[in-house]
Amino acid sequence: MDYTNAAFPGAPVRSSELDYLVTRLRQGWCCAVVGPSNTGKSFLLKSLLTEEVAHRCSRADFPAPIIVFIDCLEAGDSEHAFYELLLRRTIETLAYHDDTETILAALREFHREMLQAGPSEVAIRALYASSVRALALQLQAPIILVLDEFYDVFRQLPPWPFRQLRALYDSLQRQLCFVTATSHFLENLRADAQVYEFRELFQLHTLVLHPLSAEDAQKLVTYLAERHGETVSPENQQRLIGLSGGHPGLLERIYGVASLTQVDMMTPMEITAAELINLPPVQKECQRLWNELEAEQDSLLALLPGHPAALTAHQEALLSRKGLITRPAGQSPQIFSPLLAQFIETTYGHEIVDEIETGxxxxxxxxxxxxxxxxxxxxxxxxxxxxxxxxxxxxxxxxxxxxxxxxxxxxxxxxxxxxxxxxxxxxxxxxxxxxxxxxxxxxxxxxx
CATH class of the missing domain: 1.10.10.10 (Winged helix-like DNA-binding domain superfamily/Winged helix DNA-binding domain)
Structure with missing residues (x-):
């Protein structure tokens, strides 16, 4: 299914990824979006808020869904603060919907009580649960909570808010569902049994964000060029995409550096990957991406020239699932971005050892x-x-x-x-x- 609009006009749409989410949300399933730093998770989730996408999330015989976007970086470090943020963002979202005056008044009263509540977490949980049930009963519409930047909240809070969200999901029979965005799989962020039931909601519906497709990468270059008021030659466009491997964050940093160092973006780019990784904006982006790939670092090192151990089948499967490698026809697997490969080899190649681990x-x-x-x-x-x-x-x-x-x-x-x-x-x-x-x-x- 094609989508014409992204969260920002002219930006890449990621139609296949949006279609994955829409298809499942329309059925009331929860979804987890997983991807390393700056792969466009927030951008994708904000696209769910566009009128076109929200309409396609609608279910037969149901009112239009209420899609609430929550940036969990605002959640503070307590269960109380998390519930308050969820309810506040829900109220703000409903203010833009028609015929919601009655339920808005009720939710604002719940919010007032929540702000005035004492230290009792039991009371806070009860207030939040009551607010969600009241909303579901009053509007009879699907409620989709989009939990962006969810990793710190999920790792640091006690299990009770996640157990309550699971209980609400079960009691409302798919009228309520969640979308999470994290840099790692939920079970790798938090493996304890106390939140297993919450993690279980996402096990069959996890979308791993790969680098952009060739079409979307071209759209991103066009988007960046328009922001800079420039025109990019087809050759430079392919050079930018090739170096970055389609990773949005790397592509944006490379473009920014090239835009500053080139006479114009129609002049052939001569800067090399070895030169780029020594420039602070690109170096910081590579380092940030590497740091978030802690579980994959040994496997990525195994792809460097001179490494004594070949990539195992399960290592290759995991790297491929995250879109971190490509396999050109008739060739061995390669790190998806020549720029990132150069950074890893230059910065961490000395860590390659001769001893092969038997496991x-x-x-x-x-x-x-x-x-x-x-x-x-x-x-x-x-x-x-x-x-x-x-x-x-x-x-x-x-x-x-x-x-x-x-x-x-x-x-x-x-x-x-x-x-x-x-x-x-x-x-x-x-x-x-x-x-x-x-x-x-x-x-x-x-x-x-």
């Missing part, structure tokens, strides 16, 4: 399980040993919950996702150097 392995003859040179067979319970053996037989393959249930317990039904989650967690605690940042047993959200 987790199972002796095919004896059944013994090793991590590196250490045997851990007796440290594992029987289900844990079966899980390790099952996964080691399928290195590089993404296994579903059903696959694991059959492999470990011999049955495909009756094993809850929670039981599998706990089993995987306990195995990680015994085999991973840091189980919260797994290297051997890696989850691919929405897949297995």
């Amino acid at each position: 987790v392995r199972v002796d095919a003859d004896t059944g013994q399980i090793f991590v590196g040179d250490e045997e851990i067979t007796l440290k594992l319970s029987e289900p844990q040993r079966k899980l390790v053996q099952f996964l080691c037989e399928r290195v590089g393959v993404v296994c579903s919950y059903d696959d694991i249930a059959v492999g470990v317990w011999g049955i495909g039904e009756g094993v809850s996702p929670g039981a599998i989650y706990e089993l995987v967690k306990r195995v990680r605690q015994k085999v991973e150097p840091d189980w919260k940042k797994p290297r051997y047993i890696v989850t691919v959200p929405g897949k297995g």
Whole structure:
């Protein structure tokens, strides 16, 4: 489905990504948008607020949806502040809708009580839950809470607001749903069981933002050129896109530097990737992106010339899922941006070591399980040993919950996702150097 308007006129639309969100929101599903720094998460979510996109989110036999955009950077550091922000932004959004005077008066009263409430978190939770139920009952419209910059809120707040949001979702039967935007998958931000039910809402509906398509990257160059009052030659346009790999943040920084150093943007660009990474705006963008790719850093280093260890199948699958590599026909995988590759090689190439890590392995003859040179067979319970053996037989393959249930317990039904989650967690605690940042047993959200 094509979309004609983005959050800002003339900017790239990301039609396929918008269509992914709209299709699921129209059915009342929650969605998680995941992408590294400056890939355009906020830009995409703000496009949901345009009249065209909001109309396509409408469901048959329902009023138009109420789409509330919340920048969670404003949420403070308490549960109380988070609820207050959610309610305040809802009130501000409804002020632009017709026939909402009655419910607005009720919500403002809830908000007043919330501001005057004492330190009791129970009272605050009750006030917020009552406000959402009143809104749903009064308007009978789908309510979509768009939670941008959600990572700090999700990591730092106690579990109760997320448990309450899940309870409200269940009680309102998909009349309420959520869209989150984070730099990492939710389970990597916070893996504790207390918020599992909230994370579960997004497991099958996670959109990973890749670099821009060629068409959208060209639109972004045109958008930037118009902002600078310039015209860009087709050759320079391709040069900008090629160096950045379509990453919006890198593309904007490279354009800014080129615009300052070129006589004009019709003159052929001669600046190289090696020169660009020494310029502060580009260097800072590369560093910021690298810092957010902590879980992928070893895999990206493995793509550099001279690295002794080849990329494993599961490493390649994870990098590909995030759009961090390309594989030209007949060639090996490459880091998606030549500029980022140059930065990584120049800045971190010295970290390449000759020692190849053996990881987790199972002796095919004896059944013994090793991590590196250490045997851990007796440290594992029987289900844990079966899980390790099952996964080691399928290195590089993404296994579903059903696959694991059959492999470990011999049955495909009756094993809850929670039981599998706990089993995987306990195995990680015994085999991973840091189980919260797994290297051997890696989850691919929405897949297995």
